[in-house]
Amino acid sequence: MIEQRIKELTGHDLPTAPKPLAAYIPAIQTGNLVMTAGQLPFKEGKLLSEGKVGYDVTEEKGIECAKQSAINCLSAIKTVIHDLDRIEKVVKLTVFVSSAIGFHSQPKIANGASELMVQIFGENGKHARSAVGVSELPMNAPVEIEMTVQVK
Amino acid sequence: MIEQRIKELTGHDLPTAPKPLAAYIPAIQTGNLVMTAGQLPFKEGKLLSEGKVGYDVTEEKGIECAKQSAINCLSAIKTVIHDLDRIEKVVKLTVFVSSAIGFHSQPKIANGASELMVQIFGENGKHARSAVGVSELPMNAPVEIEMTVQVK
Amino acid sequence: MIEQRIKELTGHDLPTAPKPLAAYIPAIQTGNLVMTAGQLPFKEGKLLSEGKVGYDVTEEKGIECAKQSAINCLSAIKTVIHDLDRIEKVVKLTVFVSSAIGFHSQPKIANGASELMVQIFGENGKHARSAVGVSELPMNAPVEIEMTVQVK
Numbered sequence: 001m002i003e004q005r006i007k008e009l010t011g012h013d014l015p016t017a018p019k020p021l022a023a024y025i026p027a028i029q030t031g032n033l034v035m036t037a038g039q040l041p042f043k044e045g046k047l048l049s050e051g052k053v054g055y056d057v058t059e060e061k062g063i064e065c066a067k068q069s070a071i072n073c074l075s076a077i078k079t080v081i082h083d084l085d086r087i088e089k090v091v092k093l094t095v096f097v098s099s100a101i102g103f104h105s106q107p108k109i110a111n112g113a114s115e116l117m118v119q120i121f122g123e124n125g126k127h128a129r130s131a132v133g134v135s136e137l138p139m140n141a142p143v144e145i146e147m148t149v150q151v152k
Numbered sequence: 153m154i155e156q157r158i159k160e161l162t163g164h165d166l167p168t169a170p171k172p173l174a175a176y177i178p179a180i181q182t183g184n185l186v187m188t189a190g191q192l193p194f195k196e197g198k199l200l201s202e203g204k205v206g207y208d209v210t211e212e213k214g215i216e217c218a219k220q221s222a223i224n225c226l227s228a229i230k231t232v233i234h235d236l237d238r239i240e241k242v243v244k245l246t247v248f249v250s251s252a253i254g255f256h257s258q259p260k261i262a263n264g265a266s267e268l269m270v271q272i273f274g275e276n277g278k279h280a281r282s283a284v285g286v287s288e289l290p291m292n293a294p295v296e297i298e299m300t301v302q303v304k
Numbered sequence: 305m306i307e308q309r310i311k312e313l314t315g316h317d318l319p320t321a322p323k324p325l326a327a328y329i330p331a332i333q334t335g336n337l338v339m340t341a342g343q344l345p346f347k348e349g350k351l352l353s354e355g356k357v358g359y360d361v362t363e364e365k366g367i368e369c370a371k372q373s374a375i376n377c378l379s380a381i382k383t384v385i386h387d388l389d390r391i392e393k394v395v396k397l398t399v400f401v402s403s404a405i406g407f408h409s410q411p412k413i414a415n416g417a418s419e420l421m422v423q424i425f426g427e428n429g430k431h432a433r434s435a436v437g438v439s440e441l442p443m444n445a446p447v448e449i450e451m452t453v454q455v456k
Binding site for chain 3: 183184185241243244245251252253254255256257258259263266267269270277278279280281282283284285286287300302
Binding site: 089102105 | 175176177178179180182183187188189190246248286287288289290291296298
């Protein structure tokens with residue numbers, strides 16, 4: 001049901017999580033929490049954009065990257081719980097935004113992810129969130145997101 | 153009792169948490185943990201300072217900002233548990249400091265928040281903490297803090 | 305047993321955790337999770353390197369720093385659980401890499417820590433991980449790591 005909702009909202013099936021790289025895994029369960037590794041805005045094997053938001057990446061593109069990273073968090077969570085309907089609520093998002101000097105609208109970028117969670121999960125999608133501007137992200141990605149959800 | 157203690161230490165009543173913006177909420181409970189969203193040093197609707205610590209914000213001002221952000225974390229937690237006396241212990245603080253090039257005293261800034269927690273909660277205020285320097289924070293805030301507490 | 309394994313892998317006894325500074329503690333337990341404070345690559349009281357990876361710190365040195373920070377996380381955890389054999393699994397690593405402009409290989413640096421966890425703990429060492437590039441770290445350290453483990 002949740003996967004169907006994601007497809008309606010994004011126009012795409014939930015992607016398969018990237019293969020575990022080296023020594024870490026896309027997500028892990030501890031008690032009834034599932035925490036993801038930091039997810040980049042990969043789509044079909046390529047980053048949606050590269051660079052810093054407010055410089056070579058527009059706000060609009062940054063928001064798209066936040067959405068895609070959040071979708072990839074859900075893919076990562078699926079590797080652990082197999083069925084996204086087992087998500088009871090979204091607990092926490094930490095959104096790192098690769099930011100141009102003087103760019104201070106990290107919350108606007110992060111809202112791309114936060115609003116998508118509420119569109120997908122309704123009231124259970126409302127979460128605590130931090131949005132932080134950083135100087136460099138892996139592979140020159142504009143956004144990296146980690147997510148914690150509570151499962152039943 | 154804890155709120156009374158905060159008033160004694162800061163000279164102010166605990167402020168009301170900012171209204172939930174868009175799709176995220178100031179704090180959330182999962183099990184017996186309450187986690188806040190990243191809190192900025194707002195006081196009466198305005199940031200205490202703007203800019204980077206070590207450049208246009210002094211260390212002293214940065215410490216004040218860390219204290220205010222920590223107070224705002226407690227306000228955020230209150231939206232969930234209603235009574236701060238239900239806090240059993242402070243678990244974790246992550247302190248992001250918007251840092252001038254070459255500024256490496258993030259722990260000194262973060263101590264503003266950490267020491268306040270011990271003043272308020274005594275032994276139960278002792279927490280694990282990370283202090284990290286970042287390039288840009290939302291609204292040009294000098295400090296952003298997220299807090300996790302254990303509640304009874 | 306785990307400490308013996310660490311000695312075999314690193315050639316050193318597990319160091320003693322640094323004394324608690326001011327108002328925070330090296331690690332804390334909540335339920336069956338133990339979370340560390342952000343750990344820097346100190347070895348025998350000195351940072352292994354200072355500066356930014358990709359500028360004045362080589363990738364190779366950065367990887368060493370990640371390993372040392374991870375070892376120090378284990379030392380921090382030991383202050384709480386006394387015996388590292390009580391670690392059931394490694395849950396999460398957040399790896400902050402002080403990054404030169406244009407340096408995007410944070411995952412390569414973070415792998416130093418991630419791979420060491422798998423060498424030490426085997427399957428139970430596989431964790432979720434975020435690697436983020438930041439502009440400045442405390443004391444000009446090249447790497448800062450926080451770790452969460454599940455204990456029995």
